[in-house]
Amino acid sequence: MIEQSTQADAVLGTPETGEAEASLLDILDHVLNAGVVLHGSIVISVAGVDLIYLGLNAVLTSVETALRHINDPRRFSP
């Protein structure tokens, strides 16, 4: 069974479709879990609750990503 999703679907697709919604989740997963992580401050709020990380080499991340970094402490990015 194959499911496909492209970035174009998410950017241009209609949100009513399941595929576009799935692509939306893919995009959010990427912007939150992929990319360069720097020392600095991260401020994010979810559902009205502010989560603030100040001066840490850490970011809001998924458990999956956190485990990856724990297993490879030298890993810097992404």
Added chain:
Amino acid sequence: MNSSSLPYCVFVPGAFAIPESGVHGSEVHRLDAEGLSIIFSSILPTDLRGDRLKSAALEFHQTVHSIFVHTAVVPFRFPTFLSDSELKQHLMDSAADYLDFLENHANHVQMEIRVLPAEHPATEAGSGTEYMNKKAAERRRLLNAADKTVQIEHARTWSRREVRDAIHLFALVDRQQVNGFREAAVNLMLDDVKLRVTGPWPATEFFSPFQQQPAGNVVNISRGERS
């Protein structure tokens, strides 16, 4: 530049325009140094509160994507905030690593395949042993499917990550090979698993310049004042 910058991505400048606006309609600025460019917006962290976070994340993606369609990029993780001096210092300090990656992968993108169980894992097993046996069998199916999946042509190299109830495969693919890769993935005949193909994405999974260096030798940016 404002003292609070939201950087989007690093890239090698070329004959293409940068987007005029980014997150929440903010002006997109470009910082050039060492043969590289960073685009960023002057935004306060507090601007991303509450309901605006989701739209900001999508606008962040679209801003990065508008560059990515032209060339390779290294995105920053959303949301990262740096002061002006931190941003410039980072680009100066890390230019060699960025240039090495961006030049070597100028024509590469990342395709992703998630190998998932065809059905949600059964939890109604009668005993703990039976449950564990089912889990083990399911994992074997996923691993076998992943082994077959990485035989797909068009991929230069693969990275694999095993997560709970799934295996994530990351393929480094030439831009011109994206459609061929996707078609090959779709044509895979695998039983008892579901493949979810996404991409193309920036090849972030393959950007790890600091893996080869001692643990303590990472980019270290001085901490800025934050409210």
